[in-house]
Amino acid sequence: MLSSHPKSKVLAVLPKGGAAAKQPDYLVCQENALDLRDWLEKQGAEYVVTADKEGENSEFERHLPDADIVITTPFHPAYLKPEQLQKAGKLKLVITAGIGSDHIDLNAAAEKGEVTVAEVTGSNVVSVAEDELMRVLLLVRNFVPGYEQSRGGEWDVPQLAQKARDLEGLTVGTVGGGRIATLLMKRLKGFDCTRFYFDKQERQPMTDEGVEFREDLDSMLAECDVVVINTPLTDKTRGMFDKERLSKMKKGAHLVNNARAPIVEIESIVEALESGQLGGYSGDVWYPQPAPKDHPWRKAPNCYMTPHISGTTLQAQKRIAEGVREMLEQWFQGEPFREDYYIVREGELAEQYQ
Structure with missing residues (x-):
């Protein structure tokens, strides 16, 4: 497994929570940032969180070239197509905060070889x-x-x-x-x-x-x-x-x-x-x-x-946030994830996506 030093740039694309963000249990939003900011910054990582993901001038596109890790959701996805993956020269890890990684061109990610794609399997x-x-x-x-x-x-x-x-x-x-x-x-x-x-x-x-x-x-x-x-x-x-x-x-x-x-x-x-x-x-x-x-x-x-809400109950958000943190901790320590978290690993697609 390719590991990453904690002094990484972590780019998270999360929707704006607005009034919902005032509820501390509403974690999957820009404001509450998966409850990761304090922990990541204590690790020495740079943590950029944005909801702006559309177009070449978006915050997502601006930060992508020097991001080591990208976190995004299935219901407010940052689409990682071949052109974005090509642009992301330092990218080593993409985490789906939830289940379903079709917003990522998985074949292109596998072809790059050095990019791991994972999701919080079972969270919702x-x-x-x-x-x-x-x-x-x-x-x-x-x-x-x-x-x-x-x-x-x-x-x-x-x-x-x-x-x-x-x-x-x-x-x-x-x-x-x-x-x-x-x-x-x-x-x-x-x-x-x-x-x-x-x-x-x-x-x-x-x-x-x-x-x-x-x-x-x-x-x-x-x-x-x-x-x-x-x-x-x-x-x-x-x-x-x-x-x-x-x-x-x-x-x-x-x-x-x-x-x-x-x-x-x-x-x-x-x-x-x-x-x-x-x-x-x-x-x-x-x-x-x-x-x-x-x-x-x-x-x-x-x-x-309805909007994409089936997997975003407050309990599911807690499981998602915990799963993302678990993977980041393991990544920084150079340890493997749970096997069922992997979607792309060392150039190979998980069985369900083949």
Whole structure:
């Protein structure tokens, strides 16, 4: 492992917290800086924290050439494309404060050889799984239109009830069988619904939870009332849910995506919602992030989106901050990280991104 002396320049790109930053537990913001400033400065490191990340004249671009370590988040990402990685001549370590490192060109980072990419694996598993369960229920119970009726002064129970169903007896499938998917399926067990998962191979934790493994994605989709995407964004999963794949789903089924937006095709989702092929779509991941005001999902029917918040509960922020500090301490001491933290190590991509 390539280690770095504590007298490093650490560049963190974090969103402005504003009023939320007054709460000391809100750590993943520019103001509170992952609770790292005092510790890093005592180590002799220079710690630059900014929310300004867009364009060649941004603070991120200005500090990048002499940064040894870059920290960024999935929900306010500093995009490290080949041109940024080329510009970052001193860069040795990139840490994702959270899970999901697709804002980094991982192949380009691997080609550089001397750049390690890591993330705080497991930090928001509970948070995201709970959020997914909430979205499943919101969709099948037709909750959001009911909320909108109540806010708008309407009262049309038949209009709402004709699309509301019990979760009991329905079929829920997950694309991907990792930690978040396993915890979601564990939570769903008490609802007495049929549970499937599709993955590259069978996974023992899923088997232990009594979830049925399906080898063929399209045949699983045809049976599911709700599909939840829980797979990393890779070259193989990019655009996985295109117009053709969406047509394989049961008509009127719901789709939940807290994984990454490019796993689906934006316009194909809109078309499927407009035609009724999709009964509803819900998630908190967009491309790009932050999402532009004219993003098609903001106006699509039965499309219930939020900003990228599923993994940013206060408990998750604490786990994220602790994980980042753990990695920095190990880096400064020349010690290896936990194996599952690595995304790019010595020029090699982690298995899930291959």
